[in-house]
Amino acid sequence: MSDLKLVSRQHSNHNTVIRLGDELIGAKELCLIAGPCAVESETQLNEIAKGLSELGVKFMRGGAYKPRTSPYAFQGLKKEGLKMLKNASDTYGLKIVTEVLDTTLIEEVYPYADILQVGSRNAKNYQFLKELGKVDKPILLKRGMSSTINEWLLAAEYILLGGNENVILCERGIRTFDTSVRNTMDIASIPLVKELSHLPVIADPSQGTGKRSLVTPLSLAAIAAGADGLMIEVHNEPEEALSDGFQSMYLNTMGDMVKALRAQAEHSGRTLNLKKEPQIV
Numbered sequence: 001m002s003d004l005k006l007v008s009r010q011h012s013n014h015n016t017v018i019r020l021g022d023e024l025i026g027a028k029e030l031c032l033i034a035g036p037c038a039v040e041s042e043t044q045l046n047e048i049a050k051g052l053s054e055l056g057v058k059f060m061r062g063g064a065y066k067p068r069t070s071p072y073a074f075q076g077l078k079k080e081g082l083k084m085l086k087n088a089s090d091t092y093g094l095k096i097v098t099e100v101l102d103t104t105l106i107e108e109v110y111p112y113a114d115i116l117q118v119g120s121r122n123a124k125n126y127q128f129l130k131e132l133g134k135v136d137k138p139i140l141l142k143r144g145m146s147s148t149i150n151e152w153l154l155a156a157e158y159i160l161l162g163g164n165e166n167v168i169l170c171e172r173g174i175r176t177f178d179t180s181v182r183n184t185m186d187i188a189s190i191p192l193v194k195e196l197s198h199l200p201v202i203a204d205p206s207q208g209t210g211k212r213s214l215v216t217p218l219s220l221a222a223i224a225a226g227a228d229g230l231m232i233e234v235h236n237e238p239e240e241a242l243s244d245g246f247q248s249m250y251l252n253t254m255g256d257m258v259k260a261l262r263a264q265a266e267h268s269g270r271t272l273n274l275k276k277e278p279q280i281v
Helices: 042-054 079-092 103-112 126-132 149-161 189-196 205-209 212-224 251-267
Strands: 018-020 023-025 029-035 059-061 095-099 115-118 139-142 167-171 201-203 229-235
Touching: 023 029, 029 042, 029 251, 042 059, 042 079, 042 229, 042 251, 059 079, 079 095, 079 103, 095 103, 103 115, 103 126, 115 126, 126 149, 139 149, 149 167, 149 189, 167 189, 189 201, 201 212, 205 212, 205 229, 212 229, 212 251, 229 251
Parallel strands: 029 059, 029 229, 059 095, 095 115, 115 139, 139 167, 167 201, 201 229
Antiparallel strands: 018 023
8 A cells, every 4th residue: 555645644643634614524523414315306305404403413415416327217406406405504504415426517516515425436537536636625535336445545645636635535335246235334444444544434334235224233333443424314205215215214213323323422432423402302
């Protein structure tokens, strides 16, 4: 891993902490990012945003542009979806995480996002990563579906080399020979990457497993392994979701999950970053 320079512990032995207003990612408090895989309608998004806000969640994810394997699958609401995310953000005080697909969309997505997400398909799109190095907002970089640890960190190196030091690494499972789960969640990568790099690391067990029943246990495992946060897919009606409903948590059961995450965080000597008075019943 001799090519690792700016992302390495040799470059900086101090953990990078990313600041978004009053919020910190990579500090003692764990970041919880939750929301639908795709923005589908104003009604859907507002219901989810309201529910998450009442639970104390501060960061909402939602895809306006959706890269899909099939050209016939739902591709997202695009600019209208971005506007819906902004409205939900303004109404419920949530910071927005959304994916940008290529260099031509950076300028369009930029005003609507607090954090720009790079999906697994773009983890080796090096020209795109170079352009993101010029952006003055945090980049959430997902691990490529077949990327080694070294390749993942080198992808981050491209962004840092361009001048953007605010990179959040996201373990989202890798493709292996096993077909019993959508991806194989590499829990070992979390402490290993934190050993190799000063950048914050979060986990996405929704994509990492593709099974709703596995999201909570893998979330708890990720916190125990040292993750700085989680990205969870949540939907008000998963059976009707236009994208990845089978791995999305039910909005009306998220209270129980947040309780479990909060307890695990405290057991690990950290806290879950929630609004001061979350309405968890």
